[in-house]
Amino acid sequence: MLTSCSDQPGIVAAVSAFLFENRGNIVDIDQHVDQDVGVFFMRVEWEIEGFALKRETLAASLEPLMERFSMKWSLHFSDIVPRAALFVTKENHCFYDLLSRHESGELAMDIPLIVSNREDLRAVADRFDIPFHYFPISPETKSSQEEAEIALLREHRVELLVLARYMQILSARMIAAFPHRIINIHHSFLPAFPGARPYHSAHRRGVKLVGATSHYVTEDLDEGPIIAQGVTAVSHRDAVPDFIRKGRALEQSVLSRAVWLHLNRRTLVHANRTIVFG
Amino acid sequence: MLTSCSDQPGIVAAVSAFLFENRGNIVDIDQHVDQDVGVFFMRVEWEIEGFALKRETLAASLEPLMERFSMKWSLHFSDIVPRAALFVTKENHCFYDLLSRHESGELAMDIPLIVSNREDLRAVADRFDIPFHYFPISPETKSSQEEAEIALLREHRVELLVLARYMQILSARMIAAFPHRIINIHHSFLPAFPGARPYHSAHRRGVKLVGATSHYVTEDLDEGPIIAQGVTAVSHRDAVPDFIRKGRALEQSVLSRAVWLHLNRRTLVHANRTIVFG
Amino acid sequence: MLTSCSDQPGIVAAVSAFLFENRGNIVDIDQHVDQDVGVFFMRVEWEIEGFALKRETLAASLEPLMERFSMKWSLHFSDIVPRAALFVTKENHCFYDLLSRHESGELAMDIPLIVSNREDLRAVADRFDIPFHYFPISPETKSSQEEAEIALLREHRVELLVLARYMQILSARMIAAFPHRIINIHHSFLPAFPGARPYHSAHRRGVKLVGATSHYVTEDLDEGPIIAQGVTAVSHRDAVPDFIRKGRALEQSVLSRAVWLHLNRRTLVHANRTIVFG
């Protein structure tokens, strides 16, 4: 369960008492108070086995407690695996990395489909027997293509979109259809070098570290809530292709960490920032 | 308050209810269950202002609750600043760093005295007007000198010993006098390169990263519970003096982080490992 | 060209004069003197286009110069791509990562075959249409199986062996057949935690960083010359499976960096240490 509300006395006491009384064995509890804005956040994980309340009626049973504190909350069951669509273009490294971690069981999700604006990576999808949907996008077709994508994603009951170096800007409409459910990897240390060709900009600026940032997509390009970031050292000996090469491992690890955190319900968003219960 | 006990249902509920009923405004609560060994750990920080129980009787009031769960626990008040002694030898960088952070208020402690087995850094202590106690140590005098040190430390009601590149091995007796209250900085990524001259060993081994480790001192040399670690890159171009130079900034930052964590009561030790509520 | 010899005056002058006189346009030159042992190392990369000497006779032309300084040297042409065999067992992450970087052109090598002591990853090799050779190993069959492997590798003119989480210890004979041509990834920050199950040992020791080390395999297990290392942060909240998960991205990036360095002839070995002209 993920919750947030205005900070007030007695929240932890009330929630933990509720679980204790219903014989909920707490596996993990983590909470945070943002003192600046007076907001309380909590993630509680408990075992369903031995729990006094039935899964079907749990939400209803929690309702009064949640209302008492005016909580925003969501319930997740670890045996119900989220359905995710991967969006790709040409670069294969994040794509393979996600597929490999999915195959090994690290990333607990179903991947009913791949979406791409190019054909380049169809062969990779084929290798993994995942349906590959090609949606070429031009300024004229963008709107209708995205509508088709949304329909397809809904049909497949997709909950999460992972942009694995997807080289297309999503429209506001598409983003609104999946609020805080689209994870992007940007190949810079945001807010440095937003937009196109960040490695080129980083090289021109002469930085000594290059970065990668995974974030939830919002309407403001590359300005959504950051989930994870990483950096790696570069020097004057590194030309742009070296930046790109060194950045690949970083992009992979930062994106897969962010996806893992989301899938394990360890992220909350407030005021364009994430609370990450790592 | 720092507590630990066997994991069992209802701990969080009971403690948070106790605080809620006594109008204790929780500022920060962090807990952890080590599933492997079935031990529960918790750190709770609440405001004394507005709290229904008096500081003097608080411990007695908590006693029944603590007994119910067979808790090990300790209470700390943030306005009572720990008293720490710095142990130094020749190297000045960690010494200056601790003094600078103490002066700026980052490290909330009193430093009633400096202890050294050499005279080299007396001038630095003098600059900061902190009494410098010189205890030369030879195999013959070690035992009596340490006894004198213990007496002096007790006289000054010292709670924490910080070995800021102190180049002497403490005896079991001395360590027993300050259990989990002696913090050392070792200039390697432990457990690699324990003992003397780790940078020389690291260079001989040809590592590509050098490390630093801050840990509580136990009888087993360089094997105590680790509080913080860091690394920095080296290359074949770096000779031993370069390892030493690059390691300095690391030693400073790792030691001061560990001391900060201890002073802010964010560390618990169990089975030779630390729980760090960072 | 990679060279090393006893340090002596005039080496750089002689080599650069040789290239200048033969109109060799130097693209990159990097050298290093290990002052401790008095050994000189150099890597020079120049363009073959416009160069006065023919590829076929170049070695013979260089011979007198190399003899004058008693140099050990090797010549490589960037358009002749090394042939590498990947050794795998069960873990797929390094395997996929190498295949992905190979596919994208980052790792310029041919992969004529995969070797494994288990069948688990045959399907992955199949997906990439690379022949998968299964060599089950028991104490009784080890010697004969390795002989068969060596024959197969020679038949395929394999120059480099990459152990991508290959869970078998190679015999001295096998190692001698490919001196400094077998790259392993060990999932710890060597020399900490050599041998089996390093994440378990790291967790037991309570470290705050876990590491990965890529090195050339020598007869001494996990003690060969280190090519690349990396670390990532862990905390008390991380159990062994979390160490394993967090270590994966590290292993991938450290191994692929090491393989890239080798393929681009940027490594030299001396006295069990590497010179890495990154």
Next chain:
Amino acid sequence: MLTSCSDQPGIVAAVSAFLFENRGNIVDIDQHVDQDVGVFFMRVEWEIEGFALKRETLAASLEPLMERFSMKWSLHFSDIVPRAALFVTKENHCFYDLLSRHESGELAMDIPLIVSNREDLRAVADRFDIPFHYFPISPETKSSQEEAEIALLREHRVELLVLARYMQILSARMIAAFPHRIINIHHSFLPAFPGARPYHSAHRRGVKLVGATSHYVTEDLDEGPIIAQGVTAVSHRDAVPDFIRKGRALEQSVLSRAVWLHLNRRTLVHANRTIVFG
């Protein structure tokens, strides 16, 4: 010797031949070609002992060679220690760190004076017996005060200015008086968060890493050539004061690394980027 010129064949051959013929024992040579702009950079370090040319006439002897390649070049002798002025305001951590490294011999420089726009750190300067010059700055007095500073710095033959968290923007005139001789530490990962209060901005943006950047000061605020950068992890649990605390160790290490590189003549600037022969 530090040199740079248009890339052209024969530079290394000519310089190394010159040194060899004059019995200059090369200790270290490092060179770099920026292929994008076609510029060659080199740093050569050789022993003056046994060298055939006298120190006094060396520059004249080098002149023809340098002219042949139209080189920009500078000669430095390691026994002539640069004179540096430290500029400080209120924060003491970088100040102490530089003083400590100076005292230990790591930073080979003379510090004839401290400059500050506030009185706060006079006591620290006094402790180290270094003259402290107080130059309060207001919009009205800025110009005249800077002129006085420049006069004072020239009088003391100061070559390098180190802004150790100096909270004043230097005028174009002051910067022009010390081109690429003023090193600043900015408490962010530039180009992210230039200008005032970067930790506040970083916190508001919700980054997961905070950084520090040391650079040469140019007229464009926080846009000068970067010498060194570093980052450290932060989380949602860290408020602005935690960012500041965690950033301190970073600022120290990044600034002292940059100063060390400059003092050891390991930096060259071209097109607003540095070549760092680390």
